[in-house]
Amino acid sequence: MGQNLKEEYFVRWTLKTRAALATALVVSLFSIALAAIAQYYAYISLKELLQAQQDTQVKLVAKQLDEKFEARAILLRTLARQLAPMLERSPETLKAFASQAVAVPEAFNSVSLIWPDGRLAFNTAMPISQQFQLADRDYVQRIVQGASTAISEPLFGRNNGAPGFVLAVALRSPEGRLRAIVVGSLNLLRNNFLLDLAHNRVGATGMYCLTSSGQNPRYVMHADGAKLMKAAKAVGESCGTEKTSSAFEILEPTQPVVARYLLESNGWELVATLPAMEAYGPLAQVRRKVVLAGGIGLLVAVGLMWIVVQHLLVPLERLHRAIQRDPGNLEAHLPETDTPRDEVSELASTFSRVIRQLVERESALQKAKEQAHASERRIQTIANQVPDLISYIDAHERHVFVNTAYERRFGLPAASIVGLSVKELWGAPAYADMKLYLDRAYAGESLTFERVPRDLREYQCIEITYQPALAEGCDVVQGLHVFVRDVTVARAQVNRLEQQTLADYLTGLFNRKGFDRYLSTAIKRADENQGAMALLLVDLDGFKHVNDCYGHAIGDKLLVAFAERLALSVSDVGAAARIGGDEFAVVLDDVGSSADAQRIAQAIVELSADPYIFPGYQVMANASVGVAVRRRDSDQTAAELFSRADAALYGAKHDGKGRFSACEAGLD
Numbered sequence: 001m002g003q004n005l006k007e008e009y010f011v012r013w014t015l016k017t018r019a020a021l022a023t024a025l026v027v028s029l030f031s032i033a034l035a036a037i038a039q040y041y042a043y044i045s046l047k048e049l050l051q052a053q054q055d056t057q058v059k060l061v062a063k064q065l066d067e068k069f070e071a072r073a074i075l076l077r078t079l080a081r082q083l084a085p086m087l088e089r090s091p092e093t094l095k096a097f098a099s100q101a102v103a104v105p106e107a108f109n110s111v112s113l114i115w116p117d118g119r120l121a122f123n124t125a126m127p128i129s130q131q132f133q134l135a136d137r138d139y140v141q142r143i144v145q146g147a148s149t150a151i152s153e154p155l156f157g158r159n160n161g162a163p164g165f166v167l168a169v170a171l172r173s174p175e176g177r178l179r180a181i182v183v184g185s186l187n188l189l190r191n192n193f194l195l196d197l198a199h200n201r202v203g204a205t206g207m208y209c210l211t212s213s214g215q216n217p218r219y220v221m222h223a224d225g226a227k228l229m230k231a232a233k234a235v236g237e238s239c240g241t242e243k244t245s246s247a248f249e250i251l252e253p254t255q256p257v258v259a260r261y262l263l264e265s266n267g268w269e270l271v272a273t274l275p276a277m278e279a280y281g282p283l284a285q286v287r288r289k290v291v292l293a294g295g296i297g298l299l300v301a302v303g304l305m306w307i308v309v310q311h312l313l314v315p316l317e318r319l320h321r322a323i324q325r326d327p328g329n330l331e332a333h334l335p336e337t338d339t340p341r342d343e344v345s346e347l348a349s350t351f352s353r354v355i356r357q358l359v360e361r362e363s364a365l366q367k368a369k370e371q372a373h374a375s376e377r378r379i380q381t382i383a384n385q386v387p388d389l390i391s392y393i394d395a396h397e398r399h400v401f402v403n404t405a406y407e408r409r410f411g412l413p414a415a416s417i418v419g420l421s422v423k424e425l426w427g428a429p430a431y432a433d434m435k436l437y438l439d440r441a442y443a444g445e446s447l448t449f450e451r452v453p454r455d456l457r458e459y460q461c462i463e464i465t466y467q468p469a470l471a472e473g474c475d476v477v478q479g480l481h482v483f484v485r486d487v488t489v490a491r492a493q494v495n496r497l498e499q500q501t502l503a504d505y506l507t508g509l510f511n512r513k514g515f516d517r518y519l520s521t522a523i524k525r526a527d528e529n530q531g532a533m534a535l536l537l538v539d540l541d542g543f544k545h546v547n548d549c550y551g552h553a554i555g556d557k558l559l560v561a562f563a564e565r566l567a568l569s570v571s572d573v574g575a576a577a578r579i580g581g582d583e584f585a586v587v588l589d590d591v592g593s594s595a596d597a598q599r600i601a602q603a604i605v606e607l608s609a610d611p612y613i614f615p616g617y618q619v620m621a622n623a624s625v626g627v628a629v630r631r632r633d634s635d636q637t638a639a640e641l642f643s644r645a646d647a648a649l650y651g652a653k654h655d656g657k658g659r660f661s662a663c664e665a666g667l668d
Contacts, residue, residue: 017306024302031294042283043250047257050279054202054259058272061197061208062261068193069265072107072167072184073149080171080182083113087171087179095122108184109164109192114140116178125185132158139168143181146572151266154188154218154229163188163229165220188228194221206256206274209239213267220268235427241273251287253280262428389484392469397422397438400479434464441466441480450487461491506556507563510577515585518575519638522587523630529590530632534597536586537626537645538566538604541657543582546619557614558621565607570600585645594629594662601625601660609658622658624649629662 079101086094091113098111110125118135122128134140139150150168157164164187171180186192197208198221210221211232219227227240238258246254253276260271384404392401402417410417410425422438423431433451440447448465467481502514510518519535526533540562547555559582566576566584574588586604591597608623626649630636636644648663655661 021302023305024298027301027305028294028298031298035290035294039283039287040250042286043253043280046280046283050257050274051259054257054272054274055261057202058208058259058261058270061272062263062270065193065197065210065270066263066265069151069167069263073169075107076111076167076169076182076184079111080169080180083182084171084179091122091128095124095128098122099124108167109187109190110185112166112183112185114168114181114183116144116180121180123185139166139183140181143168143170144178153214154212154220156229157185157187188220189225197221198223198225202272202274203278205278206272207239207241209237209271209273211237211269211271213269217269237269237271239271239273241275243276252284260428388486389482391482391484392479393422393482394479395442395477399425437464437466438480441468442477444468444470444475444477450491461486461488463487504563504578507560507578509563509567509584510575512577512579515577515579515587516638518577519585519587519641522574522589523638523641525589526630526632532591532593532629532632534588534591534594534627534629535641535645536588536597536601536604536628536660537642537649538584538586539624539649539653540582540584540608541622541624541653543621546621550617550619554614554617554619558612558619561612562608562621562623566604569603569607573600591629594627594664597627597629598660598662601627601662605658605660624652624657625660626650626652627660627662629664 079098082101083094083097086097094113098113101111110123112123113121114134115121118133118137118140120130120132120134123130137152137155139152142150148170152166152168154163154165156162164185166183166185168181168183170178171182172178186194188194194210197210200208201223202208207223208221209219209223209227209232211217212220215234217232217234217237218229219232222228222230222239224240237260238256241256241258243254243256246252249255256276257274257279258271260269262269386403387405389405389409390403391399391406394400398421399418402414404414406412406417407414417425422434426434430451437447437449446465446467448463450461450463452461463485465483465485467483468477469479469481470476471478502510502517504511504514522533525531540558543555543558546558559578563576563578563584566586570576570586570588573590574586577585577587579585586600588597588600604625605623608621612619612621626645626647628641628644628648630641644663648661651663652659652661
């Protein structure tokens with residue numbers, strides 16, 4: 001009798017204890033799962049918030065840097081205008097004047113004047129006796145080639161070997177001839193606005209750094225002075241703070257929050273980094289407090305659950321005692337008031353049916369899941385065989401699926417690409433081109449567009465198709481199917497065929513069709529920019545006489561030689577075309593005044609007057625030019641402008657040929 005009571009007590013105690021512990025364990029696991037989900041979303045939300053804040057901050061700082069670069073360029077242009085009338089004076093006088101300029105010492109560490117052939121006239125930080133030849137410098141070459149302003153890549157000074165960079169502006173004559181180059185130098189080791197930025201912090205422990213552009217980027221500014229002029233990454237620069245990703249990145253973040261922005265003034269990249277320890281520190285503190293509170297709550301829950309289970313298991317304890325007394329006559333031992341006679345058997349049979357149905361349903365579900373996986377593998381296999389880029393991005397512009405063509409295109413495994421946003425994968429410039437179309441696609445529009453490369457490094461011309469994926473049963477766009485096709489070859493063929501139809505077969509200039517198209521585009525561009533443009537009609541005087549005296553072969557050579565002179569005279573200001581046998585036309589973009597157009601017309605007349613030397617022949621042929629200027633407030637059509645230029649050409653020929661004539665607006 002004592003042994004039975006002991007066994008009954010042990011069973012009753014063990015069951016209640018296990019039920020209480022099991023319930024507490026389930027609640028704990030559920031709580032842990034909820035905490036993990038909350039931790040995940042808190043981490044994602046905090047990361048997005050920090051990223052947005054840092055993106056905004058680095059953008060504002062980048063705008064300030066652009067403004068400072070522009071302010072210094074304006075300062076140099078002002079100094080150039082002041083030096084313009086003094087260039088004939090001695091280098092000592094020019095240096096003394098530049099040294100006394102009010103704002104120069106605060107804006108630059110030194111100021112230099114360089115002659116067009118690359119010789120150094122003076123440098124305010126060096127004696128006049130020290131001379132250098134700077135023609136090989138990239139900023140000098142860009143100014144000589146026609147740029148008005150140039151910012152050099154980071155370089156080491158030839159005088160002191162110190163790292164720095166220069167800002168150069170052109171000093172030109174009213175006729176556009178380069179007279180000198182005014183250069184402002186910034187030493188990266190001395191006090192200036194970049195060094196001030198290096199001392200600033202992102203948060204308490206973060207930093208800024210600035211990297212140059214080009215194929216070999218370097219650190220132009222870094223909080224660690226030892227990294228100045230050191231090589232930097234061309235893509236994904238993080239100021240050297242990147243770390244290996246943790247296997248539990250959500251629980252223990254290691255990756256810093258990084259924001260990048262390209263300067264508009266010179267293409268340099270400003271990077272701001274915030275260490276993970278500081279960025280996610282509040283999240284870790286909250287997690288520790290939650291864990292402590294959860295442990296205390298778990299202990300309290302276990303005690304309460306044990307009490308509740310003890311009360312709920314009273315009927316089961318009675319059933320257990322009845323089974324122990326007489327398993328063959330269970331109904332006789334069950335209490336009639338508390339437990340009906342068929343309740344346990346009905347529960348057993350119902351439980352058996354439920355288990356059987358669950359097994360059948362699980363088998364059907366497993367079969368359906370295997371079929372779905374097989375179908376997904378077939379679709380993925382087909383997508384991987386297609387040379388085009390095929391992907392799916394979710395509502396947050398992040399890649400959920402990519403085919404193997406993405407691996408070949410970006411040099412990354414598909415697993416690394418999945419999870420990246422469109423901006424992170426394609427880069428900021430490409431993302432800016434796609435953003436308008438992405439917004440339209442997320443609004444529910446299916447569309448296809450072509451992206452033209454911005455520079456020579458992006459050699460591909462691609463066709464992109466966005467197909468919205470709608471949620472089942474509603475019109476909400478939950479993602480986009482993306483198809484990217486390389487159309488570089490096809491586009492090049494179309495462009496080549498189009499250029500062939502627009503070029504003159506003999507001279508290589510625009511033909512009449514190309515001229516009409518260019519003229520219409522120039523008028524439209526002038527209206528958009530609220531500027532003026534001009535049309536010049538040019539006719540070779542005596543061309544028929546050349547054909548009659550020397551033959552058509554010499555006449556063709558004369559046309560080719562004149563076309564070369566004509567193209568050379570307008571190469572920087574417009575385009576030339578051959579619109580008839582010996583009839584040519586010139587379209588001038590962005591004309592400042594009628595005098596500018598007439599000056600170019602006079603240059604064409606003078607160029608045509610020089611003898612044309614061919615083997616065994618010397619041919620003379622003058623040109624007559626008719627000038628018509630379309631002012632910025634004019635609404636003249638292309639036909640009306642052509643008519644005015646033709647009238648002016650007729651006037652030039654009537655006045656004796658070998659000269660130009662201008663038809664002013666509003667005159668017949």
